[in-house]
Amino acid sequence: MTAKRENLVLVGNGMAGIGTIEQILKLGGAYDITVFGSEPHPNYNRIMLSYVLEGSKTLNDIILNDWNWYEDNNITLHTGTTVTRIDEESKQVVADNGLSVPYDKVIIATGSNSFILPVPGSDKEGVVGFRDISDCDAMLAAAKQYSKAAVIGGGLLGLEAAKGLVNLGMDVTVVHLMEDLMERQLDRNASSMLQAELERQGVKFAMGKQTVELTGEQRVSGLRFSDDSTLAADFVVMAVGIKPNVTLAKESGISVKRGIVVDDYLQTSMQNVYSIGECAEHRGVCYGLVAPLFEQGMVLAKHLCGSETKPYEGSIVSTKLKISGVDVFSAGEFLDSPEHTVISSKDEWKRTYKKILLKNNVIVGAVLFGDVTESANLQKLVKQGAVMTDEIYTEVMGTGCCGGGAKKGASVETMADEEIVCGCNGVTKKAIVDAVTEHGFTTVDEIKACTGATRSCGGCKPVVEQILEFVLGDSFQQAAKQGICGCTTLSRDEIVAEITAKGLKTTKEVMNVLGWKQEEGCSKCRPAINYYLGMINPDTHQDEKESRFVNERMGANIQKDGTYTVIPRMYGGVTTPEDLKKIADVSLKYDVKVVKVTGGQRLDLIGVKKEDLPKVWEELDMPSGYGYAKSLRTVKTCVGSQFCRFGTQDSMGMGALMERKYERLDFPAKFKMAVNGCPRNCAESCTKDIGIVGNDGGWEVFIGGNGGIKPRIADAFCKVKTDEELIEVCSAVMQYYRETGNYLERTSEWVERMGLEQIQTVILNNEENRKELAARIDFALTQVTDPWKKILNDNSTRTALFEETRL
Amino acid sequence: MKMATQTYTIGTVQDFLLQIGRVVVAGNMELAVFRTSDGAIYALENRSPHPKGGPLAEGIVSGHFLYDPLYDWKIDLRTGEVQAPDQGSVVTYPVSLSGDIVTVSL
Ligand SMILES: Cc1cc2nc3c(=O)[nH]c(=O)nc-3n(C[C@H](O)[C@H](O)[C@H](O)COP(=O)(O)OP(=O)(O)OC[C@H]3O[C@@H](n4cnc5c(N)ncnc54)[C@H](O)[C@@H]3O)c2cc1C
Ligand code: SF4
Ligand code: FES
Numbered sequence: 001m002t003a004k005r006e007n008l009v010l011v012g013n014g015m016a017g018i019g020t021i022e023q024i025l026k027l028g029g030a031y032d033i034t035v036f037g038s039e040p041h042p043n044y045n046r047i048m049l050s051y052v053l054e055g056s057k058t059l060n061d062i063i064l065n066d067w068n069w070y071e072d073n074n075i076t077l078h079t080g081t082t083v084t085r086i087d088e089e090s091k092q093v094v095a096d097n098g099l100s101v102p103y104d105k106v107i108i109a110t111g112s113n114s115f116i117l118p119v120p121g122s123d124k125e126g127v128v129g130f131r132d133i134s135d136c137d138a139m140l141a142a143a144k145q146y147s148k149a150a151v152i153g154g155g156l157l158g159l160e161a162a163k164g165l166v167n168l169g170m171d172v173t174v175v176h177l178m179e180d181l182m183e184r185q186l187d188r189n190a191s192s193m194l195q196a197e198l199e200r201q202g203v204k205f206a207m208g209k210q211t212v213e214l215t216g217e218q219r220v221s222g223l224r225f226s227d228d229s230t231l232a233a234d235f236v237v238m239a240v241g242i243k244p245n246v247t248l249a250k251e252s253g254i255s256v257k258r259g260i261v262v263d264d265y266l267q268t269s270m271q272n273v274y275s276i277g278e279c280a281e282h283r284g285v286c287y288g289l290v291a292p293l294f295e296q297g298m299v300l301a302k303h304l305c306g307s308e309t310k311p312y313e314g315s316i317v318s319t320k321l322k323i324s325g326v327d328v329f330s331a332g333e334f335l336d337s338p339e340h341t342v343i344s345s346k347d348e349w350k351r352t353y354k355k356i357l358l359k360n361n362v363i364v365g366a367v368l369f370g371d372v373t374e375s376a377n378l379q380k381l382v383k384q385g386a387v388m389t390d391e392i393y394t395e396v397m398g399t400g401c402c403g404g405g406a407k408k409g410a411s412v413e414t415m416a417d418e419e420i421v422c423g424c425n426g427v428t429k430k431a432i433v434d435a436v437t438e439h440g441f442t443t444v445d446e447i448k449a450c451t452g453a454t455r456s457c458g459g460c461k462p463v464v465e466q467i468l469e470f471v472l473g474d475s476f477q478q479a480a481k482q483g484i485c486g487c488t489t490l491s492r493d494e495i496v497a498e499i500t501a502k503g504l505k506t507t508k509e510v511m512n513v514l515g516w517k518q519e520e521g522c523s524k525c526r527p528a529i530n531y532y533l534g535m536i537n538p539d540t541h542q543d544e545k546e547s548r549f550v551n552e553r554m555g556a557n558i559q560k561d562g563t564y565t566v567i568p569r570m571y572g573g574v575t576t577p578e579d580l581k582k583i584a585d586v587s588l589k590y591d592v593k594v595v596k597v598t599g600g601q602r603l604d605l606i607g608v609k610k611e612d613l614p615k616v617w618e619e620l621d622m623p624s625g626y627g628y629a630k631s632l633r634t635v636k637t638c639v640g641s642q643f644c645r646f647g648t649q650d651s652m653g654m655g656a657l658m659e660r661k662y663e664r665l666d667f668p669a670k671f672k673m674a675v676n677g678c679p680r681n682c683a684e685s686c687t688k689d690i691g692i693v694g695n696d697g698g699w700e701v702f703i704g705g706n707g708g709i710k711p712r713i714a715d716a717f718c719k720v721k722t723d724e725e726l727i728e729v730c731s732a733v734m735q736y737y738r739e740t741g742n743y744l745e746r747t748s749e750w751v752e753r754m755g756l757e758q759i760q761t762v763i764l765n766n767e768e769n770r771k772e773l774a775a776r777i778d779f780a781l782t783q784v785t786d787p788w789k790k791i792l793n794d795n796s797t798r799t800a801l802f803e804e805t806r807l
Numbered sequence: 808m809k810m811a812t813q814t815y816t817i818g819t820v821q822d823f824l825l826q827i828g829r830v831v832v833a834g835n836m837e838l839a840v841f842r843t844s845d846g847a848i849y850a851l852e853n854r855s856p857h858p859k860g861g862p863l864a865e866g867i868v869s870g871h872f873l874y875d876p877l878y879d880w881k882i883d884l885r886t887g888e889v890q891a892p893d894q895g896s897v898v899t900y901p902v903s904l905s906g907d908i909v910t911v912s913l
Contacts, residue, residue, distance in 0.1 A: 201858070325857070518870065519870055521869050526867060526869065545827060546824070546826035546867070546868065549867070550876045554865075558865065558876070800824045801827065804829070805818055806833075807817065807831065
């Protein structure tokens with residue numbers, strides 16, 4: 001009794017077209033479907049060609065819909081067949097082999113072609129684009145025969161091609177017109193970090209070069225640039241861009257600008273003819289990534305099946321480079337201009353960079369380099385046009401330590417069912433939720449096997465995890481009641497309480513008695529417990545070097561090349577000509593690479609060899625400046641009343657006094673102070689853990705400031721009249737922080753977690769309490785020793801820690 | 808092409824602090840040598856399998872696992888295998904003890 005079904009013809013057997021057909025099948029669309037594809041293959045995942053080139057996937061691995069799929073779904077497939085015309089009058093689609101098929105509806109999804117530079121020689125042998133399987137095959141073959149390749153274009157595609165060719169053993173130079181790689185997705189900072197990283201991985205670069213000719217006889221032998229310089233190459237990949245494939249549309253009289261012009265329902269200028277994917281131009285934009293085409297496909301499929309749908313209103317795109325060890329991500333707007341508020345942080349040691357752009361406090365774009373765990377989250381926030389809040393800030397800029405990401409699930413809750421979570425594979429939130437509820441899946445891997453989400457670039461993994469967590473609710477929480485790390489379910493407070501109650505003495509004891517899952521803990525809990533033990537029993541605790549991070553163990557900062565930085569103590573930022581002379585002599589003798597003034601007014605001696613460290617300390621004969629420790633770093637001072645015409649208090653004197661008093665004591669995290677002689681605040685108290693400002697009648701104290709990864713302006717804490725009161729208040733604040741802070745938690749986070757008022761109540765409203773806190777810190781301070789001296793006096797540790805054995 | 812292995816003496820047990828790595832340089836090769844709390848000694852190439860590389864000797868040792876100092880990857884000292892969710896492996900070299908003398912075969 002089936003009524004005659006309408007004919008739907010799809011031209012283009014690629015990701016956009018087949019994605020739409022899949023949706024139509026799901027919606028039960030009543031069509032007889034015919035598909036034309038120029039390539040001889042069934043539908044495959046084009047973005048994974050980069051992996052095929054790199055060698056980690058085979059062609060078979062990237063097939064999305066195999067031959068059987070077409071058959072099972074009653075789809076007539078013509079591969080190796082190019083459609084040349086759509087005849088509106090006779091309602092026929094005509095192909096190059098003479099085949100013609102009648103249609104009721106047509107979808108044009110012809111994708112793009114590689115843009116080949118129109119320079120002399122670009123038609124020579126050995127010049128290819130990077131677009132489809134045959135290009136990929138050509139590259140694999142060339143790598144076997146030739147050794148020197150040039151890739152023209154430093155965008156996403158060019159870089160992936162270059163890395164693939166390097167992996168195949170070729171000597172590869174990327175030639176780029178601009179000074180910055182991926183300049184359409186990244187800002188200058190991220191782009192130069194990216195270049196450095198790729199150079200480390202063996203890719204060479206020729207930046208700011210315009211290719212004007214490809215030289216050689218029949219086969220290419222080199223490139224010539226506009227500045228007349230040249231580059232030898234016996235194989236050239238052009239990855240300078242793509243050109244929407246509009247030949248068919250043009251031939252058929254359909255309106256075309258850069259791409260095939262479509263409206264918000266993907267309708268072209270010809271009745272019953274739609275277009276989608278890279279060949280389409282919507283509101284003036286042609287997209288070159290997959291996420292938009294799945295969004296378009298969803299709208300078109302519903303439209304063709306007569307279901308109600310919102311119009312397609314454009315996509316916000318994000319980019320992720322698929323090269324292992326090179327994590328870059330960008331979404332939305334990425335270049336800052338005056339109208340943006342920019343939140344950024346750069347860490348040159350870990351080689352990470354993070355930037356978020358706000359416009360009127362709305363998140364409009366983001367760039368990540370090195371650590372892209374927040375990428376999916378940021379992409380979502382940009383898409384939603386979310387307003388920046390303290391919670392979001394903490395979530396995305398957070399310190400990344402354990403226990404931080406407790407309440408992440410909330411944002412996936414509000415996500416629409418149809419929203420695409422995995423852009424690469426077109427998987428919606430609903431598909432993932434269904435996988436969990438219907439099949440009882442509980443891991444990302446199971447969801448991947450079932451829906452394909454996370455299978456390609458992996459950028460969506462964090463969101464998939466959040467959805468999993470959200471759907472499973474309590475049972476997920478149960479499975480992962482978060483302790484301070486994976487070794488325990490106990491929280492910091494529980495651990496501290498147990499240590500005190502049971503009188504535990506060593507990290508080993510703590511872990512044994514409290515039932516650690518991993519007998520000797522991990523890199524997260526061991527340093528934390530070592531700190532808690534020292535804080536609780538300052539006199540008896542034996543510090544465990546093996547439970548300290550490298551910098552603290554070595555008493556100096558390790559740099560990326562494996563050398564170390566030494567910072568001598570300079571109380572209050574004041575030094576003497578004699579000391580400077582000594583520092584200069586030692587720096588010369590040990591061939592220090594750079595002497596730099598730090599942000600905290602001290603001198604960095606950068607580039608000391610590990611085995612020289614003890615000798616450097618010995619010859620400097622100065623106390624350790626603790627630039628590496630979770631401890632009092634520096635007390636920054638201004639000139640103050642000793643010299644400044646505005647100064648009302650002796651900031652240098654007070655700064656030096658404070659630094660001498662509190663140096664060497666362990667804190668939950670690094671600790672910085674500043675003392676100013678008057679409210680002009682030249683030493684910038686507002687970004688310090690404790691900031692002190694002198695005034696006519698005494699001092700004002702600020703706490704919880706931070707200028708680093710999570711900037712925060714300090715809160716006004718109290719005013720005091722005398723130096724003695726000042727020291728007592730500071731002592732009490734520090735000790736209270738030592739006793740209640742989570743390991744690695746800065747005061748900026750601590751003040752927010754505890755509440756300013758709570759800290760004020762404990763310290764200001766209760767004199768007895770304040771005096772006890774101050775007494776406890778004074779006691780702890782009697783136990784500290786200088787780590788440099790200690791090592792110099794301990795020969796065996798000195799050798800074992802600092803000297804390498806040479807055979 | 809396989810090179811002949813050679814055995815080198817790299818010191819006595821006391822030269823290696825418990826749970827603290829030590830660098831041993833052999834020709835143009837750098838080893839990170841660790842003594843775990845059960846007294847066993849392991850030698851690995853002193854290079855993180857993370858694509859960005861970096862040293863291993865400065866990591867934190869727990870049981871027979873090492874947490875690399877830069878990226879916190881967890882590595883099995885016995886096999887050199889990186890633990891999930893990360894992937895990779897480090898070259899390990901056989902160590903033997905005779906009395907207090909530690910030797911490694913390269
Ligand atoms: C190496 C590589 C890596 C990529 N990496 C990413 C990535 O990481 N992330 C991302 O989002 N995107 C990536 N992309 C882009 C992504 O692959 C494309 O955006 C997507 O494939 C476009 O889909 P489409 O269906 O519009 O076009 P295509 O997938 O190109 O499909 C079009 C198909 O139509 C066929 N065709 C053309 N004309 C005709 C005709 N007249 N008759 C019959 N058939 C015809 C073509 O042969 C082709 O098979 C990458 C692309 C490449 C090449
Ligand atoms: S803060 Fe006041 S006292 Fe200190 S240098 Fe500035 S103006 Fe002078
Ligand atoms: S978004 Fe790339 S795998 Fe999901």
